[in-house]
Amino acid sequence: MTNHFFNETAVLLGRSMRHITRSMDTIITVTIMPIVLMLLFVYVFGGAIHTGSERYVTYLLPGILLITIAMGISYTAVRLFTDMKSGIFERLQSMPIARSSVLWAHVLTSVVSNLISLGVVVLVALLLGFRSPAGVLAWLAVAGILVLFTLALTWIAVIAGLSAKTPEGAGAFSYPIIFLPFISSAFVLTDTMPGPVRAFAGHQPVTSIVNTIRDLFTRQPVSTDIWIALAWCLGILIVAYTFAMLTYRRRISK
Amino acid sequence: MTPQPVQAIHVQGLEKSYKKLEVLRGVDFDVAQGSIFSLLGSNGAGKTTVVKILSTLLKADAGTVTVNGFDIATQAADVRKSISLTGQFAAVDEILSGRENLVLVARLRHLKDPGTIADDLLDRFSLTHGAERKVATYSGGMRRRLDIAMSLIGNPPVIFLDEPTTGLDPQARLEVWQAVKDLAAQGTTVLLTTQYLDEAEQLADRIAILHGGRIIVKGTLAELKQLLPPAKVEYVEKQPTLEDVFFAIVGSDGKDSDAVAMNAAARTRKEQR
Numbered sequence: 001m002t003n004h005f006f007n008e009t010a011v012l013l014g015r016s017m018r019h020i021t022r023s024m025d026t027i028i029t030v031t032i033m034p035i036v037l038m039l040l041f042v043y044v045f046g047g048a049i050h051t052g053s054e055r056y057v058t059y060l061l062p063g064i065l066l067i068t069i070a071m072g073i074s075y076t077a078v079r080l081f082t083d084m085k086s087g088i089f090e091r092l093q094s095m096p097i098a099r100s101s102v103l104w105a106h107v108l109t110s111v112v113s114n115l116i117s118l119g120v121v122v123l124v125a126l127l128l129g130f131r132s133p134a135g136v137l138a139w140l141a142v143a144g145i146l147v148l149f150t151l152a153l154t155w156i157a158v159i160a161g162l163s164a165k166t167p168e169g170a171g172a173f174s175y176p177i178i179f180l181p182f183i184s185s186a187f188v189l190t191d192t193m194p195g196p197v198r199a200f201a202g203h204q205p206v207t208s209i210v211n212t213i214r215d216l217f218t219r220q221p222v223s224t225d226i227w228i229a230l231a232w233c234l235g236i237l238i239v240a241y242t243f244a245m246l247t248y249r250r251r252i253s254k
Numbered sequence: 255m256t257p258q259p260v261q262a263i264h265v266q267g268l269e270k271s272y273k274k275l276e277v278l279r280g281v282d283f284d285v286a287q288g289s290i291f292s293l294l295g296s297n298g299a300g301k302t303t304v305v306k307i308l309s310t311l312l313k314a315d316a317g318t319v320t321v322n323g324f325d326i327a328t329q330a331a332d333v334r335k336s337i338s339l340t341g342q343f344a345a346v347d348e349i350l351s352g353r354e355n356l357v358l359v360a361r362l363r364h365l366k367d368p369g370t371i372a373d374d375l376l377d378r379f380s381l382t383h384g385a386e387r388k389v390a391t392y393s394g395g396m397r398r399r400l401d402i403a404m405s406l407i408g409n410p411p412v413i414f415l416d417e418p419t420t421g422l423d424p425q426a427r428l429e430v431w432q433a434v435k436d437l438a439a440q441g442t443t444v445l446l447t448t449q450y451l452d453e454a455e456q457l458a459d460r461i462a463i464l465h466g467g468r469i470i471v472k473g474t475l476a477e478l479k480q481l482l483p484p485a486k487v488e489y490v491e492k493q494p495t496l497e498d499v500f501f502a503i504v505g506s507d508g509k510d511s512d513a514v515a516m517n518a519a520a521r522t523r524k525e526q527r
Contacts, residue, residue, distance in 0.1 A: 090306075094338075
């Protein structure tokens with residue numbers, strides 16, 4: 001049975017990956033906004049922002065990567081919603097397959113497609129002058145944190161995709177997440193923010209994740225931020241997964 | 255091995271409510287193996303609810319249901335091995351090609367040689383010419399045929415067809431009817447829901463009318479006809495129906511529906527005599 005689960009998940013993963021490779025516009029729309037933001041901040045605002053780092057693009061990239069993920073997961077919700085609406089979800093649920101493989105295939109597709117988008121954004125950042133002395137292990141750690149963050153947000157996307165009434169509604173939940181990096185240390189140092197805003201910025205997940213990735217990129221010793229970042233990611237992952245599963249159970253057998 | 259049940263589907267005292275709305279209030283019926291059973295009812299009568307419960311997508315509030323000898327509540331996995339569902343809206347993947355859709359289902363059913371299975375079905379349902387095209391470019395009839403073809407993969411003994419011809423043009427409708435007749439001829443049990451009376455008349459061995467949450471009558475077409483006063487003899491000038499006219503003029507648009515068009519033309523000639 002478990003073998004079947006992996007096999008069926010793989011078959012369904014292949015299916016949704018085809019959706020992505022056949023309509024490359026999803027990758028383009030996902031990456032275009034982070035890239036434009038990066039250009040805007042590097043060439044327009046960047047000169048006036050003092051972060052104390054050598055190149056602003058290096059300071060900026062971690063936040064841009066998180067925005068990329070937040071953009072990407074809205075498509076996960078839309079893809080799931082489309083399957084629910086078109087009846088494919090029901091067809092699969094009435095077949096002799098491991099039922100949860102349908103959901104896991106969407107989750108894995110989300111991770112893979114987000115990694116592709118992240119790769120595209122990093123390449124553009126390299127063109128803009130991003131350089132990192134980080135070694136292989138540090139890069140792997142960055143990738144690990146980004147995958148964890150993607151997984152956490154993906155399960156939120158699953159809740160949205162399963163409970164939305166319209167495709168717009170399925171995608172809209174990601175807007176607040178896209179704007180979280182703006183009120184964090186992603187673009188500017190939080191020191192200049194007024195008290196309450198600084199307090200918010202200091203205690204929301206993005207700041208600790210951004211700081212950790214930035215430390216890894218610049219080969220600084222990683223502070224306790226990494227534990228806070230991991231706790232946030234795991235916490236969101238567990239809560240979102242639980243609620244996603246509850247929503248899923250409610251949807252498949254009323 | 256469980257002994258082969260005589261009744262492919264057995265439904266007794268089936269009840270289902272959505273919150274306070276009682277949709278099914280004690281539905282009973284049996285479907286013999288290898289027969290076509292039609293559940294007739296107007297929109298909102300609860301036909302789709304019955305099909306969803308039988309295909310383990312919804313839980314019943316009360317009643318016992320067995321499909322292919324398996325209880326839907328306690329042996330759901332075995333039920334899913336025995337059935338195929340063709341839902342109300344053609345559940346096909348628009349971005350994949352027709353062939354890829356078939357291969358997908360064959361692989362999910364762990365069948366050997368998914369490619370050959372797909373090619374056979376494409377041929378059987380006259381879809382070979384569109385095999386490599388995205389399903390998004392298919393006509394309604396092609397989409398429905400692909401949908402039904404996907405349901406046949408793995409030869410499940412019981413097939414549920416929920417309003418298979420709703421929204422189809424007359425030609426596509428005849429193609430679907432032919433596909434359903436072929437299925438029953440091969441021994442598959444078919445449960446068909448429809449709101450079209452002529453569809454039930456054309457296809458079904460037995461018919462049940464679902465109304466107000468209950469089956470109000472069931473039987474063969476002949477039995478149902480006997481419920482009415484005996485036929486009166488009236489002399490009416492026989493005019494061709496609009497369908498006859500449509501087929502006589504349009505004819506067939508491709509190789510796959512030649513037989514259909516010829517039938518229609520033959521029928522027109524017969525009736526005009």
